[in-house]
Amino acid sequence: MVQLAAAGGAAGTQATLRRMARKYKIDAPAFTRAIVETLRQDPLRSVEPGASVDQPLDGESRLPLLRREYPIILTHEPILESVISASLQQIVNEYRSQGALVEAGLAPTRTALLVGPPGVGKTLAARWVAKELNLPLLTLDLSSVMSSFLGRSGVNIRRVLEHARSAPSILLLDELDAVAKRRDDTSEIGELKRLVTVLLQEIDAWPDGALLLAATNHGDLLDPAIWRRFDVVLNFPLPTNSALREAIEHFLDEANISPATLDLVARLYNGDSLSNLERDVLRARRAAVMTKGSSTQALLALAKDRFTRLPAAERGRAAASLIGGDMSQRAVHELTGVSRDTLRKYSNIKV
Structure with missing residues (x-):
């Protein structure tokens, strides 16, 4: 009886069966178990997940709708x-x-x-x-x-x-x-x-x-x-700074990314989507493979126009923070466009 009711597909049938399962849980446990098992199996959706099922087609074009x-x-x-x-x-x-x-x-x-x-x-x-x-x-x-x-x-x-x-x-x-x-x-x-x-x-x-x-x-x-x-x-909001940092580390898949570099790249992509960040990182990684260079430097080069949109007061300090590790003052200048005099100025006042 329960299976026939569930298979009927009438509006509200499943809700009624759930109420019955709750009502008779103590007085008729076998009946309740039958309801639970029937609703779990769902006669209306009895095909296996991986089974081939004919997809609906548009009536005129005969193209799949899904x-x-x-x-x-x-x-x-x-x-x-x-x-x-x-x-x-x-x-x-x-x-x-x-x-x-x-x-x-x-x-x-x-x-x-x-x-x-x-x-x-x-x-x-x-x-x-x-x-x-x-x-x-x-x-x-x-x-x-x-x-x-x-x-x-x-x-x-x-x-x-x-x-x-x-x-x-x-x-x-x-x-x-x-x-x-x-x-x-x-x-x-x-x-x-x-x-x-x-x-x-x-x-x-x-x-x-x-x-x-x-x-x-x-x-x-x-x-x-x-x-x-x-x-x-x-x-779903735009990603926060911490989400951007997590995504950069994951997408770049490059060891020893400095915190300063992570901070800068996250700042450059502030207000943008993770899909745009992922797209640019993959482009940078392809460029790095072809030039046998660093994915991080390739990404910074790709995002150079974003860097120029930073407030002037931030550009020098942000660029100077990149100096060190495998990035020389000259490399930072070429990547960011910040003059070497400005880089020296902010490098001297870094704590």
């Missing part, structure tokens, strides 16, 4: 603020402890919204969660699914979410603001506003025991009703 990644291999762990890392870890832990949650009449987080500027780690965070749970990550880029025939876009969105509900996976709705714009925006046509309604309905219908993530670079553009649909909202 990007599927499994297994997920990360080159590095996300470098995030501690509060963001803790929230992501809790989501992972909830799915690892579904049985205990069901017995308590609860369900793990269904939906989470990741908000922040480009390059701050939203997609990497989604990939990390999928990797930790050993589930495929299905990514729907909502900016690309938009069709000139908006009615078909709504069909495509429904098709994707139905597919994602049918097998164990994590669904990522990327570029959410491409669809879920404010419905009071007078520049948007009525059909697009109806598309927002379709998306809201699909998120509301998302089942317990499955995880839907959404990411946006422009939270200010989202329809207010969208925010209420998400159990968790995570705001």
